[in-house]
Protein backbone atom coordinates (compact mmCIF):
# COMPACT_ATOMS: atom_id res chain seq x y z
CA UNK A 260 0.00 0.00 0.00
CA UNK A 261 2.90 2.33 0.77
CA UNK A 262 4.37 1.62 -2.68
CA UNK A 263 1.02 2.42 -4.26
CA UNK A 264 0.55 5.69 -2.45
CA UNK A 265 4.15 6.80 -3.02
CA UNK A 266 4.02 5.80 -6.70
CA UNK A 267 7.01 3.46 -6.32
CA UNK A 268 7.14 0.65 -8.85
CA UNK A 269 7.41 -2.85 -7.44
CA UNK A 270 6.85 -6.46 -8.40
CA UNK A 271 4.49 -8.23 -5.98
CA UNK A 272 5.07 -11.87 -5.21
CA UNK A 273 2.67 -14.07 -3.26
CA UNK A 274 4.12 -16.55 -0.79
CA UNK A 275 2.58 -19.10 1.54
CA UNK A 276 3.97 -18.40 5.01
CA UNK A 277 2.51 -21.62 6.32
CA UNK A 278 4.40 -23.70 3.74
CA UNK A 279 7.50 -21.59 3.17
CA UNK A 280 9.65 -22.41 0.17
CA UNK A 281 13.45 -22.62 0.51
CA UNK A 282 13.67 -19.47 -1.64
CA UNK A 283 11.39 -17.59 0.76
CA UNK A 284 13.27 -18.86 3.84
CA UNK A 285 16.53 -17.74 2.27
CA UNK A 286 15.05 -14.22 2.07
CA UNK A 287 13.50 -14.33 5.52
CA UNK A 288 14.58 -16.99 8.02
CA UNK A 289 11.74 -15.83 10.29
CA UNK A 290 9.20 -17.00 7.66
CA UNK A 291 7.00 -13.93 8.02
CA UNK A 292 5.68 -11.44 5.51
CA UNK A 293 6.25 -8.79 4.34
CA UNK A 294 9.73 -9.08 2.91
CA UNK A 295 11.09 -6.49 0.51
CA UNK A 296 13.91 -7.39 -1.87
CA UNK A 297 15.95 -4.40 -2.98
CA UNK A 298 18.35 -5.49 -5.71
CA UNK A 299 18.14 -9.00 -4.26
CA UNK A 300 18.85 -7.92 -0.69
CA UNK A 301 16.07 -8.75 1.78
CA UNK A 302 14.49 -6.31 4.19
CA UNK A 303 12.17 -7.84 6.78
CA UNK A 304 9.38 -6.32 8.90
CA UNK A 305 6.85 -3.74 7.77
CA UNK A 306 8.07 -1.04 10.18
CA UNK A 307 11.65 -1.38 8.90
CA UNK A 308 10.45 -1.36 5.30
CA UNK A 309 8.42 1.82 5.95
CA UNK A 310 11.48 3.44 7.54
CA UNK A 311 13.58 2.70 4.46
CA UNK A 312 10.80 3.95 2.15
CA UNK A 313 10.52 7.12 4.21
CA UNK A 314 14.22 7.84 3.97
CA UNK A 315 14.61 6.70 0.38
CA UNK A 316 11.57 8.32 -1.18
CA UNK A 317 11.54 11.90 0.06
CA UNK A 318 10.41 11.50 3.67
CA UNK A 319 6.82 10.98 2.62
CA UNK A 320 5.77 8.20 4.96
CA UNK A 321 5.99 10.01 8.30
CA UNK A 322 5.02 13.67 8.88
CA UNK A 323 7.91 16.12 9.07
CA UNK A 324 6.49 17.99 12.07
CA UNK A 325 8.05 16.14 15.00
CA UNK A 326 5.11 16.36 17.38
CA UNK A 327 2.65 15.26 14.70
CA UNK A 328 5.03 12.47 13.69
CA UNK A 329 5.17 11.18 17.27
CA UNK A 330 1.37 11.09 17.42
CA UNK A 331 1.08 9.37 14.03
CA UNK A 332 3.69 6.79 15.03
CA UNK A 333 1.95 6.14 18.35
CA UNK A 334 -1.35 5.59 16.51
CA UNK A 335 0.35 3.46 13.85
CA UNK A 336 1.82 1.22 16.55
CA UNK A 337 -1.64 0.66 18.06
CA UNK A 338 -3.09 -0.27 14.66
CA UNK A 339 -0.14 -2.61 14.00
CA UNK A 340 -0.76 -4.10 17.46
CA UNK A 341 -4.33 -4.92 16.44
CA UNK A 342 -2.92 -6.92 13.52
CA UNK A 343 -0.25 -8.74 15.51
CA UNK A 344 -2.71 -9.61 18.29
CA UNK A 345 -5.13 -10.95 15.66
CA UNK A 346 -2.31 -13.01 14.12
CA UNK A 347 -1.52 -14.46 17.58
CA UNK A 348 -5.20 -15.24 18.18
CA UNK A 349 -5.51 -16.88 14.76
CA UNK A 350 -2.33 -18.96 15.05
CA UNK A 351 -3.29 -20.18 18.53
CA UNK A 352 -6.65 -21.28 17.14
CA UNK A 353 -4.84 -23.36 14.48
CA UNK A 354 -3.07 -25.50 17.10
CA UNK A 355 -4.32 -29.00 17.87
CA UNK A 356 -5.26 -27.93 21.42
CA UNK A 357 -5.63 -24.16 21.49
CA UNK A 358 -5.21 -22.50 24.88
CA UNK A 359 -8.52 -20.92 25.93
CA UNK A 360 -6.56 -18.76 28.35
CA UNK A 361 -4.29 -17.37 25.64
CA UNK A 362 -7.01 -16.79 23.06
CA UNK A 363 -9.11 -15.00 25.71
CA UNK A 364 -6.15 -12.80 26.59
CA UNK A 365 -5.50 -11.91 22.93
CA UNK A 366 -9.17 -11.02 22.50
CA UNK A 367 -9.12 -8.86 25.64
CA UNK A 368 -6.04 -7.03 24.34
CA UNK A 369 -7.79 -6.53 20.99
CA UNK A 370 -11.00 -5.20 22.51
CA UNK A 371 -9.10 -2.85 24.83
CA UNK A 372 -6.95 -1.51 21.99
CA UNK A 373 -9.90 -1.09 19.62
CA UNK A 374 -11.67 0.83 22.40
CA UNK A 375 -8.69 3.17 22.73
CA UNK A 376 -8.52 3.67 18.94
CA UNK A 377 -12.28 4.33 18.75
CA UNK A 378 -11.81 6.88 21.57
CA UNK A 379 -9.18 8.63 19.43
CA UNK A 380 -11.84 9.66 16.88
CA UNK A 381 -10.64 7.74 13.80
CA UNK A 382 -12.15 10.31 11.42
CA UNK A 383 -9.58 12.92 12.47
CA UNK A 384 -5.92 13.44 13.39
CA UNK A 385 -3.62 11.50 13.81
CA UNK A 386 -5.34 9.07 11.40
CA UNK A 387 -6.09 11.86 8.93
CA UNK A 388 -3.57 14.55 7.96
CA UNK A 389 -4.02 18.28 7.36
CA UNK A 390 -4.83 17.71 3.67
CA UNK A 391 -7.58 15.20 4.58
CA UNK A 392 -5.39 12.36 3.29
CA UNK A 393 -4.80 9.27 5.38
CA UNK A 394 -1.60 9.35 7.42
CA UNK A 395 0.50 6.18 7.67
CA UNK A 396 -1.46 5.44 10.88
CA UNK A 397 -4.69 5.82 8.90
CA UNK A 398 -3.48 3.32 6.29
CA UNK A 399 -2.44 0.96 9.07
CA UNK A 400 -5.90 1.21 10.61
CA UNK A 401 -7.64 0.43 7.30
CA UNK A 402 -5.47 -2.69 6.94
CA UNK A 403 -6.00 -3.71 10.57
CA UNK A 404 -9.79 -3.42 10.26
CA UNK A 405 -9.89 -5.36 6.99
CA UNK A 406 -7.77 -8.01 8.66
CA UNK A 407 -10.21 -8.18 11.59
CA UNK A 408 -13.01 -8.62 9.08
CA UNK A 409 -11.15 -11.52 7.49
CA UNK A 410 -10.06 -13.34 10.64
CA UNK A 411 -12.31 -12.45 13.58
CA UNK A 412 -15.71 -13.34 12.20
CA UNK A 413 -17.11 -14.27 15.63
CA UNK A 414 -16.31 -10.91 17.22
CA UNK A 415 -18.75 -8.16 16.24
CA UNK A 416 -16.38 -5.22 16.47
CA UNK A 417 -18.55 -3.21 14.03
CA UNK A 418 -21.46 -3.16 16.50
CA UNK A 419 -19.15 -2.46 19.43
CA UNK A 420 -17.20 0.30 17.69
CA UNK A 421 -19.37 1.93 14.98
CA UNK A 422 -16.86 4.75 14.42
CA UNK A 423 -14.31 2.13 13.30
CA UNK A 424 -16.75 0.67 10.81
CA UNK A 425 -17.49 4.18 9.47
CA UNK A 426 -13.75 4.81 9.11
CA UNK A 427 -13.27 1.56 7.19
CA UNK A 428 -16.24 2.26 4.90
CA UNK A 429 -14.96 5.77 4.18
CA UNK A 430 -11.47 4.69 3.16
CA UNK A 431 -11.48 1.10 1.92
CA UNK A 432 -12.43 2.16 -1.62
CA UNK A 433 -9.30 4.23 -2.15
CA UNK A 434 -7.38 3.08 -5.24
CA UNK A 435 -4.14 2.46 -3.35
CA UNK A 436 -6.06 0.32 -0.85
CA UNK A 437 -7.84 -1.66 -3.58
CA UNK A 438 -4.62 -2.12 -5.58
CA UNK A 439 -2.81 -3.74 -2.67
CA UNK A 440 -5.66 -5.90 -1.39
CA UNK A 441 -4.70 -9.58 -1.60
CA UNK A 442 -6.79 -11.86 -3.83
CA UNK A 443 -9.73 -13.57 -2.07
Ligand SMILES: N[C@@H](CCC(=O)N[C@@H](CS)C(=O)NCC(=O)O)C(=O)O
Pocket residue numbers: 276277290291292293303304305306343346350
Ligand atom coordinates in the same frame (compact mmCIF):
# COMPACT_ATOMS: atom_id res chain seq x y z
N1 LIG B 1 6.00 -7.17 12.97
C1 LIG B 1 6.01 -7.92 11.74
C2 LIG B 1 4.95 -8.99 11.80
C3 LIG B 1 5.07 -9.98 10.67
C4 LIG B 1 4.01 -11.08 10.75
O1 LIG B 1 3.71 -11.59 11.83
N2 LIG B 1 3.44 -11.44 9.60
C5 LIG B 1 2.43 -12.46 9.58
C6 LIG B 1 1.39 -12.04 8.55
S1 LIG B 1 -0.02 -13.03 8.57
C7 LIG B 1 3.09 -13.76 9.18
O2 LIG B 1 3.89 -13.78 8.28
N3 LIG B 1 2.75 -14.84 9.87
C8 LIG B 1 3.26 -16.14 9.54
C9 LIG B 1 3.66 -16.93 10.73
O3 LIG B 1 3.65 -16.35 11.85
O4 LIG B 1 3.99 -18.10 10.54
C10 LIG B 1 5.77 -6.97 10.57
O5 LIG B 1 5.09 -5.96 10.74
O6 LIG B 1 6.29 -7.19 9.48
